[in-house]
Amino acid sequence: MKWDEFFVTGDPMIYGADVSIVLTMVGILFYLTKYKKWKWLWDEWLTTVDHKKLGIMYIVSAVLMLFRGGVDALLMRTQLAVPEAKFLDSQHYNEIFTTHGTIMIIFMAMPFLIGLINVVVPLQIGARDVAYPYLNAVSFWTFFIGAMLFNISFVIGGSPSAGWTSYMPLASNELSPGPGQNYYLLGLQIAGIGTLLTGINFLVTILKMRAPGMTLFRMPMFTWSSLVTMVIIIFAFPILTVALALMTFDRLFGSHFFTLQGAGMDMLWANLFWLWGHPEVYIVILPAFGMFSEIISTFSRKTLFGYKAMIWSMLLIAGYSFLVWVHHFFTMGSGALVNSVFSITTMAIGIPTGVKIFNWLFTMYRGKIQFTTPMLWSLGFIVNFVIGGVTGVMLAMAAADYQYHNTYFLVSHFHYVLIAGTVFACFAGLIYWYPKMFGYKLNERIGKWVFWVFTIGFNVCFFPQYFLGLDGMPRRVYTYSEESGWGPLNMVSTIGGFMMGIAFLILVYNMYYSFRYAKRETTGDAWDGRTLEWSTPTAMPPFYNFAKIPEVTGLDHFWRQKQAGKVEKLKVEDIKPIHMPSNSGVPFIMASFFFVAGFGMVFDWMWMAIAGMIGVFATLFYRSFEYDDGYYVSVEEVIETEKISK
Amino acid sequence: MRRFKPFFTFGLLMAVFMLSGCSDMIVLDPKGPVGAEQRDLIMYSIWFMLFILIVVYALTAFIVYKYRDRKNHKGYDPDNEGSHLLETIWWIIPIIIVIALAIPTVKSIYSLEGPPEKSKDQKPLVIHATSVNWKWVFSYPEQDIETVNYLHIPEDRPVLFKLTSADSMASFWVPQLGGQKYAMAGMETELYLQADEQGTYEGRNSNFTGEGFTNHTFDVMAMSDAEFEKWASETKADAPELSKGQYDKLMLPGHVKEMTFSSTHLDWVDHATNAEYALDARERLGYEEKIPHSRAAKEEKKKREEEMKKLEESESESHGDSHAH
Numbered sequence: 001m002k003w004d005e006f007f008v009t010g011d012p013m014i015y016g017a018d019v020s021i022v023l024t025m026v027g028i029l030f031y032l033t034k035y036k037k038w039k040w041l042w043d044e045w046l047t048t049v050d051h052k053k054l055g056i057m058y059i060v061s062a063v064l065m066l067f068r069g070g071v072d073a074l075l076m077r078t079q080l081a082v083p084e085a086k087f088l089d090s091q092h093y094n095e096i097f098t099t100h101g102t103i104m105i106i107f108m109a110m111p112f113l114i115g116l117i118n119v120v121v122p123l124q125i126g127a128r129d130v131a132y133p134y135l136n137a138v139s140f141w142t143f144f145i146g147a148m149l150f151n152i153s154f155v156i157g158g159s160p161s162a163g164w165t166s167y168m169p170l171a172s173n174e175l176s177p178g179p180g181q182n183y184y185l186l187g188l189q190i191a192g193i194g195t196l197l198t199g200i201n202f203l204v205t206i207l208k209m210r211a212p213g214m215t216l217f218r219m220p221m222f223t224w225s226s227l228v229t230m231v232i233i234i235f236a237f238p239i240l241t242v243a244l245a246l247m248t249f250d251r252l253f254g255s256h257f258f259t260l261q262g263a264g265m266d267m268l269w270a271n272l273f274w275l276w277g278h279p280e281v282y283i284v285i286l287p288a289f290g291m292f293s294e295i296i297s298t299f300s301r302k303t304l305f306g307y308k309a310m311i312w313s314m315l316l317i318a319g320y321s322f323l324v325w326v327h328h329f330f331t332m333g334s335g336a337l338v339n340s341v342f343s344i345t346t347m348a349i350g351i352p353t354g355v356k357i358f359n360w361l362f363t364m365y366r367g368k369i370q371f372t373t374p375m376l377w378s379l380g381f382i383v384n385f386v387i388g389g390v391t392g393v394m395l396a397m398a399a400a401d402y403q404y405h406n407t408y409f410l411v412s413h414f415h416y417v418l419i420a421g422t423v424f425a426c427f428a429g430l431i432y433w434y435p436k437m438f439g440y441k442l443n444e445r446i447g448k449w450v451f452w453v454f455t456i457g458f459n460v461c462f463f464p465q466y467f468l469g470l471d472g473m474p475r476r477v478y479t480y481s482e483e484s485g486w487g488p489l490n491m492v493s494t495i496g497g498f499m500m501g502i503a504f505l506i507l508v509y510n511m512y513y514s515f516r517y518a519k520r521e522t523t524g525d526a527w528d529g530r531t532l533e534w535s536t537p538t539a540m541p542p543f544y545n546f547a548k549i550p551e552v553t554g555l556d557h558f559w560r561q562k563q564a565g566k567v568e569k570l571k572v573e574d575i576k577p578i579h580m581p582s583n584s585g586v587p588f589i590m591a592s593f594f595f596v597a598g599f600g601m602v603f604d605w606m607w608m609a610i611a612g613m614i615g616v617f618a619t620l621f622y623r624s625f626e627y628d629d630g631y632y633v634s635v636e637e638v639i640e641t642e643k644i645s646k
Numbered sequence: 647m648r649r650f651k652p653f654f655t656f657g658l659l660m661a662v663f664m665l666s667g668c669s670d671m672i673v674l675d676p677k678g679p680v681g682a683e684q685r686d687l688i689m690y691s692i693w694f695m696l697f698i699l700i701v702v703y704a705l706t707a708f709i710v711y712k713y714r715d716r717k718n719h720k721g722y723d724p725d726n727e728g729s730h731l732l733e734t735i736w737w738i739i740p741i742i743i744v745i746a747l748a749i750p751t752v753k754s755i756y757s758l759e760g761p762p763e764k765s766k767d768q769k770p771l772v773i774h775a776t777s778v779n780w781k782w783v784f785s786y787p788e789q790d791i792e793t794v795n796y797l798h799i800p801e802d803r804p805v806l807f808k809l810t811s812a813d814s815m816a817s818f819w820v821p822q823l824g825g826q827k828y829a830m831a832g833m834e835t836e837l838y839l840q841a842d843e844q845g846t847y848e849g850r851n852s853n854f855t856g857e858g859f860t861n862h863t864f865d866v867m868a869m870s871d872a873e874f875e876k877w878a879s880e881t882k883a884d885a886p887e888l889s890k891g892q893y894d895k896l897m898l899p900g901h902v903k904e905m906t907f908s909s910t911h912l913d914w915v916d917h918a919t920n921a922e923y924a925l926d927a928r929e930r931l932g933y934e935e936k937i938p939h940s941r942a943a944k945e946e947k948k949k950r951e952e953e954m955k956k957l958e959e960s961e962s963e964s965h966g967d968s969h970a971h
Contacts, residue, residue: 005940090857091938158939163854169831170814170856174925175779178937260831260921266815267830300713306728331817332828333835336759340752347748351740354698358736361705366723368715379710386702390695397747399754400687402825403673406817406852470671472821474852477860563724 001603005178008158011092018155047583049133050543051118054140056437058115059430061144063508065108068151070504072100077461077497080490083482093478094161095180099154101164105280106188107147109418112426113287114143114198117226120433121202123533123541124220126211126550131204133581134623139194139201141591146191149598153183157602160184163476165277166247168258168269173251179602185248186598190591192241199233202226211532213552217311220531220556221297221304224311225290228318229283235322236279243272252604267332274325282321284418286314288425289356292378295432296360298529299375300367303556306359313352313359320349330398331405339398346396353389357382372527373447377428380455381420388416391466406476409469412462419458427454427507435526439539440518446510450503457499464489464496530559537570542641544633548574570642578633586626590619672821677847677868678840679762680824687754694743758825761804761838770804770838773797774910776917777809777816777829777851778924779899780858785910789878792888794896794905797866800874801844807837810917812897812924817853820866826852832921841868857938861901882908886961890914895957897927899935900950905961 008014032038045053075096079088088096122130130136153159157179162171171181206227210219219227247269249255256262258269297304304310326334326342360382369375391413395401404410427450435441473486480486521539528534532550533541535558547570554560561567597612674689676682713721757763761770774785784793799805809818809829819826820839827837829851841847851862869877888907896902915923928934933950936943 002940002942005937005942008939010939090860094854094857094859158937161938162856167815167854170854175814175856175935177935178940180938260813260925263832263921267833270815301715301722302724303727305726306733309728309733329828331826332830333837336756339755343751343755344744344748347744347751351737351744354740355733355736357702358705359733361702361709362729362732364709364713366721366726367713368719368722369710369713370715379706382706383703386699390698393744393747394688394691394695397687397691397751397754399751399758399825400684400691402758402827403681403684403688403821405826406819406854467671470673472672472848474819474850476854479860 006157006603008155014155021155042585043583046588047137047585049129049137049581049583051122051130051133051136052437052541052543054136055115055118055120057140058111058118058143059437061147062108062112062115062426065103065111065147066504069100069103069108070501072096072103074497074501076100077494079478080480081494082491083480083484083487085479088478090478091161094163094476095154095159097476098160098163098184099150102150102160102184102188103147104418105164105284106191107143107150109284109422109426110195111143111147112430113229113284113422114139114195116291116426116429116433117202117229117287119437120429120533121223121226122205122209123436123536123545124223124531125206125209125214126532126546126552127205127209128545128549128578129581130201131209132201134584134587135197135201137584137587138590139197141587142194142197142594143191145591145595145598146187146189146194149190149595149602150183150187153180153187153602157183165273166269167273168247168250168266169260169264171247171269172259174260179604182248182251182602182604185244185251186601189241189244189248190594190598192237192244193594195233196237196241199230199237203230203234206230211550211552214557217308218552218555218557221293221307221310222287222290222531225286225293225314228314229286232279232283232286232318232321236276236283239272240276240280243269243276246272248601252601270329270332271325274328275322278325278328279321281417282317284422286317288381288422289314291425291429291432292360292381293363294531295374295378295428296363297556298432298527299370299372299378300364301370301528302363302367303530304359305362305365306355307555309355310359313355316352317349320345320352324349327396327398327401330401343396343398347393350389350393350396357386357389373442373444373451374428374432374527376448376451377424377431380451381424381428384416384420384424384455384458387463388413388420392417404469406474407469408465408473408475411475412465412469415462415465419462427451432527433533434514435521435539436524436533437540438515440514440520441526442510442514443518446506446513450507450510453506454500454503457496457503459496461493461496461500464492468493525558528562530556532558534558535561535567537642544578544580544638547578547638547642572639575635575638575642577635578638579630580633581630582628584628586619586623590616593619676822676824677843677845678823679764679842680758680839681822683754683757683762684825687750690750691747694747698743758838761806762840765802765804765840768803770806771800772806772808773799774808774810774912774916775818775829776812776911777814777818777855777862778812778897779814779855780851780862781896781900781902782818782849782851782862782864783896783911784864785912786878787910787912789882790909791878791881791885792907792910794902794907795864796904797849797864798874798877799841799866799868800871801841801868803871804838804840807839808918809835809837812917813899814855815853816851816855816862818849819852820847820849822847823849823866828853831917831924832919834918841866844868844870856899858899858901865904881906884908892957892960894927894930895953897924898931898933898950898953900954902954903958905958907961 079085079093160180160183162176162181166184169175246257250257250259256264258264258266293304324346327346330339395404395413431442468486468489524536524538525534593612593615597609600608600612674685676685776783782795784797809827811829811831816829817826818829823839823841827835845868847866849864849866885906885908887909893911917923936946
């Protein structure tokens with residue numbers, strides 16, 4: 001491989017990125033060394049198995065990825081602002097929309113939600129950690145390494161450019177040679193291991209580690225949504241793993257599963273991809289639904305309306321999510337019967353979703369609604385998500401979909417669902433649980449600015465795209481002619497996009513501002529909450545979460561206790577030694593070996609891939625013979641921790 | 647209520663947009679029965695969707711306004727946790743809406759599989775449309791002619807497109823005539839379209855196929871039956887024959903101008919049964935796709951463009967002055 005193939009050359013923006021990456025790395029190394037933070041970094045973060053810290057690391061990574069994916073989006077919007085723009089060339093634009101989609105779904109939305117699940121779910125069910133804390137660290141580090149591997153593609157080797165769906169045969173060696181597409185395959189494969197492990201880990205955690213008295217039908221709605229999500233992950237992710245592996249074989253080892261030659265089946269890839277891809281959509285939307293349920297109930301100061309209906313509708317959605325994948329390619333010509341069946345199943349998914357919307361509305365009915373920022377995001381969700389929902393039903397009508405397919409109508413629809421659903425939830429959840437993670441709230445006044453600028457910008461950006469779609473503008477074109485008449489609406493859309501970018505910057509500023517100036521919480525109950533995570537005496541729970549595991553007597557246990565004036569005080573005689581898992585550096589090291597192996601595979605350097613895999617197996621082997629059963633926190637230490645916090 | 651004003655203003659704007667913009671947007675301005683059927687279905691569904699939006703927005707506005715936390719707050723009931731009646735209502739109404747949408751949808755799905763109802767007894771004109779990065783090759787087997795990047799069709803007569811691709815998965819779409827369908831290598835899909843008005847309509851591939859995707863377009867000219875017959879017979883008489891060598895060059899990724907030939911490639915290859923042909927042709931010409939940002943790729947691209955130019959010249963020369971298009 002020649003140097004001009006290894007490094008991406010010839011584009012000033014890429015050189016700029018090269019310089020800023022090097023400078024940032026030097027800056028971080030300098031900071032860590034100067035302030036002697038290496039040991040702190042290793043002991044507190046890189047080796048941690050604490051679900052709260054892993055959760056925070058997930059969220060920090062996701063915010064970084066939101067920045068990366070957002071920059072991609074703004075580059076695209078800049079190129080599309082006016083007809084015949086020369087800002088990006090076709091290849092560059094194609095790489096950017098490919099990485100935008102992949103990063104936003106795989107490396108932003110999912111980790112953001114998994115991060116919040118990590119922080120919140122064990123606390124909500126009254127557990128001291130997850131079922132497999134070590135595995136949890138493996139999950140995080142494989143995700144992180146997968147994301148990093150994918151991200152370096154734009155300066156080393158070139159980014160994938162076959163779309164986030166990577167349809168074959170376009171993504172094959174013959175039509176997309178080089179490392180770009182391999183980055184997609186390996187980055188997703190490595191991160192996918194982490195996601196699958198998370199699915200297993202949290203399924204077991206929620207099923208086996210609930211506090212005494214917390215029956216399934218007493219679980220908070222966010223925990224329920226996480227449980228259902230984990231089930232979907234466990235069924236869906238193996239499909240992705242297999243599909244990616246098959247395409248990797250095609251590209252690296254000359255097999256013909258999806259290729260033009262050897263009677264490969266490109267349609268098989270599309271089917272496998274969406275067999276995972278559609279459940280994936282629900283993986284990123286169900287936890288969002290769970291969060292909104294918690295937030296709307298908390299700030300309406302009222303119990304959730306139709307708790308059981310909420311659960312059943314979620315289970316229905318989870319089941320349906322595996323029965324609708326064909327609607328992503330109604331235009332493949334599968335015949336009238338197939339298209340009719342999948343049209344109907346897809347429309348049917350709107351029914352339980354609609355039920356949820358009404359249940360949220362009626363949770364507020366007869367409530368006492370407080371307009372905190374998390375609540376504003378939740379109301380914004382209802383208002384905007386409905387637009388995404390109804391256009392989804394329109395797209396489900398196959399005969400009409402022949403006209404919407406591959407157009408901006410579709411682009412607008414899924415951004416209305418994914419931004420107004422998932423991203424709004426990520427912001428709402430982040431703000432809502434921020435005091436649980438950091439001990440202080442984000443500033444509410446600045447937070448409301450973020451909400452309004454973002455929500456208005458979002459609508460200005462995406463609403464015109466429905467009309468562009470109906471006017472025949474296809475997705476993924478890097479430019480368009482003056483005569484098409486798409487110029488003005490595209491300009492409007494670009495302005496909206498930049499408003500969202502500004503809102504993101506204000507959000508980051510809010511994090512800084514609140515870090516400096518926010519009043520520190522003195523209790524664990526920042527919002528007058530309902531569920532167990534708010535029952536810890538300190539704002540940030542100690543590493544063992546609960547000195548004494550609570551006994552649950554009903555739904556919204558903590559809220560009911562407060563109403564009855566019977567919040568339990570911790571007594572010294574209740575405290576027993578607490579068993580906790582030990583930190584371990586192995587997950588981080590294992591993931592690093594995955595990086596080496598992945599990088600080798602990307603460039604088809606098999607010696608490097610094999611060396612990396614030997615490292616991975618060595619760490620697995622090491623772990624198998626490690627007899628560390630964790631340690632006990634002594635009663636004295638618990639008393640001391642709890643007293644300090646009082 | 648002030649807080650939610652933007653949403654209402656927005657909703658109002660949206661309605662205005664929808665009502666005023668309908669006739670301007672090409673999908674809602676069809677020129678044939680297929681597109682018209684789809685337009686009708688779209689408009690039918692839009693009314694349902696507006697109804698749903700209005701119900702949800704009105705309810706949201708009412709509840710949020712009435713139950714906001716304020717002095718003299720009335721009606722607070724923290725344990726109000728459900729209502730069988732209400733919940734039954736909002737399970738049943740969506741079910742009814744889905745049924746109301748499903749029936750016409752399924753009807754349309756079935757009717758779009760065949761020629762339009764009103765021209766059922768006419769024999770459809772068969773055209774093979776083959777996508778090859780980033781051009782469209784159209785073969786008229788009955789007329790024994792072939793065009794590149796443009797189509798002539800008679801008006802008021804159904805056209806049966808037999809779609810396939812020489813390489814990437816493409817999607818054949820002429821928005822004003824009707825919805826799209828995929829064209830895939832080693833596969834044949836069928837799509838009926840029909841033009842009821844004479845005119846030129848833009849068609850394109852709408853499925854991403856790589857670098858040249860944006861300009862992967864063609865024009866459709868709908869004309870009277872007589873004009874079509876005249877064009878077809880003139881083309882047959884005057885246009886050059888398509889040679890295998892020329893066709894190989896067409897298989898290279900790139901763009902070419904509109905071209906016309908008096909024979910079709912179906913004489914020696916049908917991409918619907920031979921998915922490897924284009925790759926073999928590229929190999930015969932010594933072409934290999936390179937890593938996009940590399941210097942080699944730029945050289946390769948220049949070479950390809952030269953080949954394309956030669957191909958265009960070879961077609962024009964043999965045409966003489968009688969260019970039928």
